Amino acid sequence: MTDVSRRLVVGAALVDDLERPTRLLAARRTEPPALAGGWELPGGKVEPGESLEQAWHRELAEELGVQVELGDRVPGPLRGDAEEGAWPLGPSYAMHVRLAVVVTGEPQPLDEHDALRWLPVAQLYDVGWLRDDRPVIEAVERWITSRSGHTSSGPN
Numbered sequence: 001m002t003d004v005s006r007r008l009v010v011g012a013a014l015v016d017d018l019e020r021p022t023r024l025l026a027a028r029r030t031e032p033p034a035l036a037g038g039w040e041l042p043g044g045k046v047e048p049g050e051s052l053e054q055a056w057h058r059e060l061a062e063e064l065g066v067q068v069e070l071g072d073r074v075p076g077p078l079r080g081d082a083e084e085g086a087w088p089l090g091p092s093y094a095m096h097v098r099l100a101v102v103v104t105g106e107p108q109p110l111d112e113h114d115a116l117r118w119l120p121v122a123q124l125y126d127v128g129w130l131r132d133d134r135p136v137i138e139a140v141e142r143w144i145t146s147r148s149g150h151t152s153s154g155p156n
Helices: 052-064 131-149
Strands: 007-014 023-029 041-044 067-073 088-089 094-105 113-118
Touching: 007 023, 007 067, 007 113, 007 131, 023 131, 041 052, 052 067, 052 094, 088 113, 088 131
Parallel strands: 007 094
Antiparallel strands: 007 041, 023 113, 067 094, 088 094
């Protein structure tokens, strides 16, 4: 049973190609202090009255200055209503994740991030992913390797 008080957030696994991806974009957080310096998938909180799709588009425009095409969902373990298929981010948040590709713009760290890195599949664990993002990255890695034929680098 899930905690119904979790706030919904969206995260985008930005890849270079939705059919045969070879790279994933990582973003380094600047805030809050407890998360600063950790790497994550870009995204953020779903606003009241906003659909998940609207949230992905708004968050990526605000944080990275890009427009995206959304791809497959990366299903997580949570169950129940709005959290179905989401990933737990501590006790307070449930993150829905989708693959996405940039269609307009060049990603820039505009809001809440100070650095971005495109990570080739073999180097997915070369950054310090936030603890709660690691299971998501492992799932994204499995999806990428199943599509691209790359071998898994595995978590360190």
